[in-house]
Amino acid sequence: MGLEALFYPERVLLVGSSTIREEIGMASPALFESIAHNLRSFFKGEFEAFDVKSPENIRELRRLGKTFDLVLLALPPDLSLSALKESVELGIEAAVGITGGYSDEQREEIRRVCEEHGVRFLGPNTIMGIINTDNGLNTTFEKNLMPEKGGISVISQSGGVGACLLDWACYQGVGLSKVAFVGDKVDVDDADLLEFFLEDEQTKVVCAYVEGVSEGRKYLEAAKKFTEEKPLVVLKGGIIEESARRALSHTASLAGSFEVFKAALKKAGAFLVEDLRDLFDASVALEKQPRLKGNRIAIVSNVGGPAILMADALAREGFSLPQLSEETRRELLRLYPKIDPTNPIDLIADARADRFKKSLDIVASDPNVDGIIAITMLKSCYLEPEDVRALVEFSEEHPEMPILNLTPGGEDFALIKEQLKDSRVPVYDSPSRVVSALKALRYWHQRKAA
Amino acid sequence: MGLEALFYPERVLLVGSSTIREEIGMASPALFESIAHNLRSFFKGEFEAFDVKSPENIRELRRLGKTFDLVLLALPPDLSLSALKESVELGIEAAVGITGGYSDEQREEIRRVCEEHGVRFLGPNTIMGIINTDNGLNTTFEKNLMPEKGGISVISQSGGVGACLLDWACYQGVGLSKVAFVGDKVDVDDADLLEFFLEDEQTKVVCAYVEGVSEGRKYLEAAKKFTEEKPLVVLKGGIIEESARRALSHTASLAGSFEVFKAALKKAGAFLVEDLRDLFDASVALEKQPRLKGNRIAIVSNVGGPAILMADALAREGFSLPQLSEETRRELLRLYPKIDPTNPIDLIADARADRFKKSLDIVASDPNVDGIIAITMLKSCYLEPEDVRALVEFSEEHPEMPILNLTPGGEDFALIKEQLKDSRVPVYDSPSRVVSALKALRYWHQRKAA
Numbered sequence: 001m002g003l004e005a006l007f008y009p010e011r012v013l014l015v016g017s018s019t020i021r022e023e024i025g026m027a028s029p030a031l032f033e034s035i036a037h038n039l040r041s042f043f044k045g046e047f048e049a050f051d052v053k054s055p056e057n058i059r060e061l062r063r064l065g066k067t068f069d070l071v072l073l074a075l076p077p078d079l080s081l082s083a084l085k086e087s088v089e090l091g092i093e094a095a096v097g098i099t100g101g102y103s104d105e106q107r108e109e110i111r112r113v114c115e116e117h118g119v120r121f122l123g124p125n126t127i128m129g130i131i132n133t134d135n136g137l138n139t140t141f142e143k144n145l146m147p148e149k150g151g152i153s154v155i156s157q158s159g160g161v162g163a164c165l166l167d168w169a170c171y172q173g174v175g176l177s178k179v180a181f182v183g184d185k186v187d188v189d190d191a192d193l194l195e196f197f198l199e200d201e202q203t204k205v206v207c208a209y210v211e212g213v214s215e216g217r218k219y220l221e222a223a224k225k226f227t228e229e230k231p232l233v234v235l236k237g238g239i240i241e242e243s244a245r246r247a248l249s250h251t252a253s254l255a256g257s258f259e260v261f262k263a264a265l266k267k268a269g270a271f272l273v274e275d276l277r278d279l280f281d282a283s284v285a286l287e288k289q290p291r292l293k294g295n296r297i298a299i300v301s302n303v304g305g306p307a308i309l310m311a312d313a314l315a316r317e318g319f320s321l322p323q324l325s326e327e328t329r330r331e332l333l334r335l336y337p338k339i340d341p342t343n344p345i346d347l348i349a350d351a352r353a354d355r356f357k358k359s360l361d362i363v364a365s366d367p368n369v370d371g372i373i374a375i376t377m378l379k380s381c382y383l384e385p386e387d388v389r390a391l392v393e394f395s396e397e398h399p400e401m402p403i404l405n406l407t408p409g410g411e412d413f414a415l416i417k418e419q420l421k422d423s424r425v426p427v428y429d430s431p432s433r434v435v436s437a438l439k440a441l442r443y444w445h446q447r448k449a450a
Numbered sequence: 451m452g453l454e455a456l457f458y459p460e461r462v463l464l465v466g467s468s469t470i471r472e473e474i475g476m477a478s479p480a481l482f483e484s485i486a487h488n489l490r491s492f493f494k495g496e497f498e499a500f501d502v503k504s505p506e507n508i509r510e511l512r513r514l515g516k517t518f519d520l521v522l523l524a525l526p527p528d529l530s531l532s533a534l535k536e537s538v539e540l541g542i543e544a545a546v547g548i549t550g551g552y553s554d555e556q557r558e559e560i561r562r563v564c565e566e567h568g569v570r571f572l573g574p575n576t577i578m579g580i581i582n583t584d585n586g587l588n589t590t591f592e593k594n595l596m597p598e599k600g601g602i603s604v605i606s607q608s609g610g611v612g613a614c615l616l617d618w619a620c621y622q623g624v625g626l627s628k629v630a631f632v633g634d635k636v637d638v639d640d641a642d643l644l645e646f647f648l649e650d651e652q653t654k655v656v657c658a659y660v661e662g663v664s665e666g667r668k669y670l671e672a673a674k675k676f677t678e679e680k681p682l683v684v685l686k687g688g689i690i691e692e693s694a695r696r697a698l699s700h701t702a703s704l705a706g707s708f709e710v711f712k713a714a715l716k717k718a719g720a721f722l723v724e725d726l727r728d729l730f731d732a733s734v735a736l737e738k739q740p741r742l743k744g745n746r747i748a749i750v751s752n753v754g755g756p757a758i759l760m761a762d763a764l765a766r767e768g769f770s771l772p773q774l775s776e777e778t779r780r781e782l783l784r785l786y787p788k789i790d791p792t793n794p795i796d797l798i799a800d801a802r803a804d805r806f807k808k809s810l811d812i813v814a815s816d817p818n819v820d821g822i823i824a825i826t827m828l829k830s831c832y833l834e835p836e837d838v839r840a841l842v843e844f845s846e847e848h849p850e851m852p853i854l855n856l857t858p859g860g861e862d863f864a865l866i867k868e869q870l871k872d873s874r875v876p877v878y879d880s881p882s883r884v885v886s887a888l889k890a891l892r893y894w895h896q897r898k899a900a
Contacts, residue, residue, distance in 0.1 A: 002521070009575060024788040024798055088655030101788075127799065127830055142829050158755020159799070164858040171860020205881050209755060237758040240765035274766070276858055277880035305608020309726050315690035316724070336549075338474040348474055349577065349609070378795040379592050380577055380613030381482070408614040408726050410621020430727035 003188065003196040006094035007132045007178055009070035011046040012024050012039060013090070014073035014139075015061065015083040018051050026099045026127065027076045027219075035074055035098070035129075041095050042136035042146050055079060061086035069222045071137050072129060074098045077106050080124065088117040097124025097183065107186045114187055125183035127159025131166075134202060140166070150175015151204030151287045153197050155190055157182050158237070161209040161276065169282050173421030177202040187414040191222035192213065205230060205282035210296045211237045216261075220268045221356065227269030231286045231444045235279040236261060269450070273436065274393045281426075281433050282440035284389035288424045289402045289447060292441035294370035296322040297403060298363045299344035301375035302351040302383055306431070307344035307410050310373055312430035317439065322368040331362045349380060353387035359393045364401045371402035371441070373434055374425075378412045385415045392423040402441050452570050453638065453646040455543035457582045457628055459520035461496040462489060465511065466524035468501050476549045476577065477526045481597045484591035485524060485548070485579075488886050492586035492596050494582040495770070511536035514637025516688030522579060522589050524548045527556050531576065534560065538567040546589060547633065557636045564637055575610025575633035581616075582628045584652060590616070600625015601654030601737045603647050605640055607632050607740060608687070611659040611726065618730050624737075627652040627838045629721035633650075641665065641672035648676045655680060657733035666711075670718045676778045679718030684720045685729040686711060719900070721893040723886065731876075732890035736799045738874045741898060742891035744820035746772040748813045749794035751825035752801040752833055756858050756881070760823055763881035767889065772818040782813045800829060803837035810844045814851045821852035821891070823884055824875075828862045833866040842873040851893050856884050 016032025037048040048066070052058055052075060061083060071087040073080035073095060084095055095114070097434030102110075102124050114121045122130060129139030133149040140163075147169045154176060162181050169176050178200070180193050190213060206226065213219045224249040226232055239258035262272055271286075273279050297319050311321050321337035321343050324332075334343035335358060339347060345363070347355050357373065363369055376388050388405070395403050407416040407426040415431040420427045428434045466482025486499040498516070502508055502525060511533060521537040523530035523545060534545055545564070552560075552574050564571045572580065573585050579589030584597040590613075597619045605628060606612030612631045619626050627650070630643050640663060649654040663669045676682055689708035721736075723729050747769050751757035761771050768803055771793050772819065774782075782791035786807060789797060795813070797805050806824065813819055838855070845853050853876040857866040863879040870877050878884045 022800075024786060024800065025621070026799055028800070028832075035832075098716045140830075145829065158753070159830040160711055160751075160753025160757075160827055160858075161755035161759070163753075163827060164756065164862070167829050167859035167862050172866075211755070211758065235759070237755055237762060240771075275763065275880055276756065277882065277884040303608070303610025305606070305611035305614075305661070305687055306614065306726065307610075308661065309610070309611070309685070312687060312689045313725065317499075321690075336474060349476055350472075350474065350478070356623070377613060378594065379617050380590075380609040382478075408610075409617035412614070428474050430725055432725045432727065 003192060004092065004119060005069045006096070006122055006130060006188070007137065008135060009045060009094070010051060011068045012043065012047045012072065012137070013068040013087065014039065014072045014074060015052060015087070016049065017053065019053050020075065022076050022293050025076065025101050026172070027074060030243055031074055031141050035072065035139055037139045037143050038140060038387050041144065042138045044136045049189045052079060052083070058082045062089040067091035069093045071095045073124070075111060077102045077351070079283055079380065080108055081109055084113055088113060088119060094117055094120040094122070096122045096126060096129045098126055098129050098139065100125030100127065100186065105203060107184060111186050116318050121187040122180065123183040124186065126181035127183065128162055128181045130180055131176070133176055142294060145170055147239050148173060148175040149177070151177055151202065153200070153203040154179040155182060155193050155208040157211045158208055164276060165207065165280055172417055174284050185214070189215065194222040194226045196218060203230065205283050205286045206232045207279060208232065209237060209279065210234060220264050221361045223265060223268040223270050232270040233273060233279060233282045233440065234265055234288065235273050235276065269320045269447050271440055277433065280438045281428060281437045284426045285404065285437035285440045286444055288399050288426050289404070289441055291445035292371045292446050294404050295319045295442070296368055296370045297323070297373060298324070298366070298369045299343055299373045299375065299437065300347065300356065300359050300363060302349055302381045303375060303377045306375050306377065306406065307346060310375060310406060310431045310434065311344050313435045319434045319438065325366045325368055325441070327374065327411060328362055328366040332359060350382045351384060353390040356387065357390040357394060364398050369440065373404050373406055376389045376416060377407065377409065378415060385419050387417045388416055391425045392420065395424045398438050401448045404428065404434050404437055406431065452543065455519045456570060456572055456580060456638070457587065458585060459495060459544070459587065461518045462493065462520045462522065463518040463537065464489065464499045465502060466499065466520045467503065467536070469503050470525065470529070472526050475526065475551050477524060477651060479526055485522065485589055488590060490513045490589045491594065494586045494587045495701050496875065501534070502529065503725045508532045508536055510538040514540060517541035519543045521545045522548060523574070527552045531556055531559055536562055538563065538569060539563060542569055543571040544572070546572045546576060546579045548576055548579050548589065549578065550575030550604050550632065550633065551814055557634060561636050568800050571637040572630065574630035574636065577633065578612055578631045580630055581626070583626055595620055598623060599627070600627040601627055601652065601735050603627045603650070603653040604629040604645050605632060605656060605657050605658040607659055607661045614726060615657065615730055622867055624734050635664070639665065639670045644672040644676045648679060653680065655733050655736045656682045657729060658682065658684045659687060659729065660684060670714050673715060673718040673720050677897055680898070682720040683723060683729060683736065684715060685723050685726065719897050721890055727883065728886045732879060734822045734855065734876045735887035735890045735895055738876050739854070739891055740850050742852045742888060742894035743895050745769045745892070746818055746820045746821060747888065748772070748774070748816070748819045749823045749825065750797065750806065750809055750813060751794055752797050752799055752831045753825060753827045754796050756797060756825050756827065756856065760825060760856060760881045760884065761794050763885045767885045769888065774813070775818055778812055778816040782809060800832040802833060803840040805841040806837065807844060814848050821888065822852050823856055825856045826860065826866060828865060829859060832846040835869050838866055838869045841875045842870065845874045853888055854878065854884050856881065861880065
């Protein structure tokens with residue numbers, strides 16, 4: 001344990017350089033300047049940047065005459081290692097290795113120094129380090145990329161995968177709690193983070209990208225304990241020999257046999273996905289929506305074709321489209337005599353907020369329906385973007401009824417996502433993405449029931 | 451035949467109303483006004499709008515004292531039918547039924563009238579009618595939604611699916627040639643359109659959404675003939691009983707048994723996809739890129755994790771990641787000694803245009819490589835959006851080497867798509883989408899080789 005200083009430090013020191021640049025690698029004046037910019041912009045604690053102008057300069061670190069609880073290392077490997085050795089004299093409890101390219105010996109050295117001084121180490125090769133929306137800690141070098149507060153915490157072995165999740169979150173207005181890029185995992189690993197996130201009140205769901213796990217049993221035990229309380233979505237990278245080999249050189253931990261890992265992780269209560277997009281989509285659904293208690297899905301749509309495709313996608317993945325009850329059909333017909341009250345329900349292209357809201361209310365009270373997909377297209381319809389606020393209202397009034405939105409298209413999706421971004425209704429742009437989200441909600445029900 | 455008047459009319463008449471509105475349905479003053487707006491804005495021929503202020507008013511149509519070759523019917527069914535009967539007196543060669551809700555008797559009546567007067571009829575229930583970017587014909591009611599000129603022609607049985615494809619095309623700057631919404635297909639059907647698009651010089655690829663086909667043999671023969679020359683991507687909606695039932699009521703043609711249809715269509719040389727997103731992605735790849743002559747794919751990336759996930763996704767779908775030749779490895783190492791020249795190739799996060807371009811050139815000359823995926827993330831990297839012009843330059847210099855771009859993320863994807871929109875390099879935002887596009891390029895090679 002002892003990860004508090006990683007996520008909730010009071011005094012943070014960044015060690016980088018405004019002059020030293022790696023020929024191929026991350027360490028550069030721009031990196032130093034960008035991380036400092038983000039910490040100055042968002043971090044609510046104390047922050048100091050130490051500029052290592054020349055290698056000799058590192059000795060000055062211990063003469064800062066202040067204590068820090070977290071140090072961030074953004075220099076080339078050898079200099080970062082020296083900086084770590086100086087920083088332990090400043091009373092640090094945790095350190096983050098931003099840059100990569102460390103040798104096995106250097107990694108071993110980090111481990112030794114940290115063990116000796118009781119320092120927890122995240123990385124190296126985390127690339128982006130750490131984010132905590134609770135206190136504004138943001139050690140990434142993407143200037144001003146700061147997600148909203150939310151319930152999803154991310155563990156990513158890859159800077160690229162984590163950056164992609166972060167980008168989607170910011171772009172879609174999905175809130176995150178904490179993000180940890182774990183990199184080479186010389187000390188802090190996935191299991192430690194799961195333990196921390198289990199206790200962390202703001203974390204509702206963990207979204208994890210894993211390439212390799214060195215201590216498999218420890219990880220599975222942590223996953224099992226975690227999923228007794230909260231959902232865990234995992235994407236495993238490096239399932240084939242070629243990419244596993246690459247994963248090994250990429251972040252220096254063994255990918256392992258995928259099938260064994262998959263079976264064990266499933267048994268431990270995690271939800272495994274295959275695509276990067278599914279990782280994000282499933283996590284968003286789990287954070288925003290209640291669990292799905294059965295397989296019977298109703299579709300309420302203002303277009304015909306996409307509703308049919310949605311129905312096909314559901315059927316392919318084992319969901320069913322229940323017949324609506326007599327009462328539901330009667331109620332819908334009473335209000336809208338020209339609408340065929342068959343599931344999927346086509347509300348016809350001129351449906352606006354009122355017709356959506358009333359139909360959803362009727363469908364939600366049908367005992368045959370476990371979850372609802374609302375399809376809201378703007379193009380080829382009379383719907384206006386603000387009409388989808390009817391779904392938000394519905395979701396607030398029916399917190400136990402899962403509802404997901406499908407808005408296929410480019411501009412249409414962008415407009416609807418703007419309307420729904422602060423709400424509990426997740427929005428997806430193709431039927432297969434909706435199915436992936438529904439599967440996550442179904443998983444969580446089954447895990448809770450197990 | 452005789453579809454020329456549908457796509458290349460010289461004088462178009464729109465019959466709608468500024469006063470009549472259906473209680474539930476499409477016919478409305480807004481529909482009339484919006485279609486007229488688009489035709490006035492884009493159509494290069496003559497255009498006239500006839501406003502039916504009251505049912506009696508329809509008689510005035512034949513007194514217009516002019517001839518037209520195409521009439522668009524945007525009134526409720528009974529009035530549209532009357533308008534059709536009047537328009538045949540104006541010498542029309544083709545008609546488009548925009549609105550829906552026709553009874554079987556009314557559809558039969560349309561068929562009778564058109565046969566008697568040698569008029570080709572598209573629809574009814576096309577919702578969006580027809581688009582031809584060649585002459586600016588645009589009968590949709592989405593104001594100012596006009597795609598760029600390009601080589602993809604669309605046949606859609608559903609207004610919603612077609613509108614979604616149109617939205618993606620406009621949003622991503624993908625050019626289209628012609629779009630035909632076929633609706634209830636009382637006369638012009640998919641086979642007729644395939645015959646027309648086979649002869650149409652601007653059509654390079656057809657992208658089709660089909661729910662049901664009444665004359666299966668005619669369709670399969672047309673598909674076979676078409677795919678001898680040009681690729682055809684098909685998405686079939688209504689594969690399960692529930693949605694097939696809905697497809698039937700939705701556009702009034704039988705969905706049929708999916709497995710039989712699928713096998714026959716594949717045999718006829720079409721490429722079948724399962725998701726709406728795949729339909730668009732596959733069509734774009736086929737229009738922009740050469741065919742993929744083998745399964746061996748090289749990945750060139752500035753991030754590690756997404757490259758590993760891309761490799762996994764390729765392996766799942768039967769593609770291989772070849773070892774790079776000795777010469778390729780030597781060349782890469784000579785230029786970039788710190789880069790591991792293993793496929794997938796990680797160019798490291800500070801790669802810019804120059805490193806991408808040089809590496810791509812080296813990889814393209816490797817005899818083990820049939821196609822390339824370039825992964826270009828901005829976040830967590832030093833890449834700038836304009837750096838991806840290196841891919842455009844590469845694609846122009848190597849027209850026979852397939853190259854696709856993967857940019858996972860939200861804002862990153864939006865920025866890269868802007869850079870690539872006028873180019874031959876398609877961009878996708880998740881590994882599974884890239885695979886779907888590659889499969890299409892592979893399909894086309896196999897179809898040509900068959």
